[in-house]
Amino acid sequence: MRLSEIEQQHGFTYPALYRQLERDDMLAVGEYGPDWYKLVFPTLKDHPTLLLHADDFELLNIEAVAEAVETLLDADDYRHIDPAYQFIPFAQTGAGDHYCFFASGQHDGELPIVLLWHDQNEAQYLAKNLQDFMFHMLLNSMAEQDSYNEVSDADFKDQLAKTLATHARYLKPEQAQVLSALLARDIVHYEVVLPKGRKEAHRGLLTDIELASLREEFIPYENFDSCFAYSTAG
Structure with a gap:
């Protein structure tokens, strides 16, 4: 079909x-x-x-x-x-x-x-x-290292690099450039603020606050x- x-x-x-x-x-x-x-x-x-x-x-x-x-x-x-x-x-x-x-x-x-x-x-x-959806999903992937399956730092960045290699051509040049720049970063630890004052630990190449800012700048909706x-x- x-x-x-x-x-x-x-x-x-x-x-x-x-x-x-x-x-x-x-x-x-x-x-x-x-x-x-x-x-x-x-x-x-x-x-x-x-x-x-x-x-x-x-x-x-x-x-x-x-x-x-x-x-x-x-x-x-x-x-x-x-x-x-x-x-x-x-x-x-x-x-x-x-x-x-x-x-x-x-x-x-x-x-x-x-x-x-x-x-x-x-x-x-x-x-x-679809293009903006792909960009946003890739930002999410970069912000959230898979701790549940215990993906190593090296494997995390390797998956992202291989994904960007096959996806970049379908994005706007400026979107691909943002993702490429993020990929060159070191992994950071950050906390996500949850309701009732709770906090949750995360790891990735960008924080949830940075992700929201990039979404607003590059794919406003x-x-x-x-x-x-x-x-x-x-």
């Missing part, structure tokens, strides 16, 4: 950048299964596909995209998505929430990226287009993090 078949079937047009990613095999993640990490991941990790190393991001292959679109359109689906809204998934979280192109929210030729929560009636705006109800049921 090709992206063009999904477009024809559902009457929308993918962003040119996403079509380019398809042509360059940046969406070719194979079929997930019990042996995917053992058999497929090693063939991708040195030349990462789209956001391969990003936290809580599982890229869907084209067949899985087609299946997910059909599921969201199903009138019997438990989410009961308002037919006025057209969501085109391209990835998911580990919990099953979908990263989607918000096709019916197109503005000035841009397709916003939203996160469609599966267990609550909300879609959350993440970026005004008035809808960022705002949510809307996607269903009128109940």
Whole structure:
């Protein structure tokens, strides 16, 4: 199956950048299964596909995209998505929430990226287009070293360097330059302030405050993090 078949079937047009990613095999993640990490991941990790190393991001292959679109359109689906809204998934979280192109929210030729929560009636705006979403996800990756899986400092920076090598060409030059400059930094320890005065320790190449500042400077988006109800049921 090709992206063009999904477009024809559902009457929308993918962003040119996403079509380019398809042509360059940046969406070719194979079929997930019990042996995917053992058999497929090693063939991708040195030349990462789209956001391969990003936290809580599982890229869907084209067949899985087609299946997910059909599921969201199903009138019997438990989410009961308002037919006025057209969501085109391209990835998911580990919990099953979908990263989607918000096709019916197109503005000035841009397709916003939203996160469609599966267990609550909300879609959350993440970026005004795919390019800005990629940049933001890469900033997040640089700000958050994977301590859960005990990724070493060397492996952390190596993953980022390999990711930037395959992703830079799809970003604006100034976005790629920012990421390259961050990659040259030493890893820092920082604290994230949480509600009720709590603090949480983190490690990365930039702090959460720096990340927010860079997002505002390079990919400003008035809808960022705002949510809307996607269903009128109940």
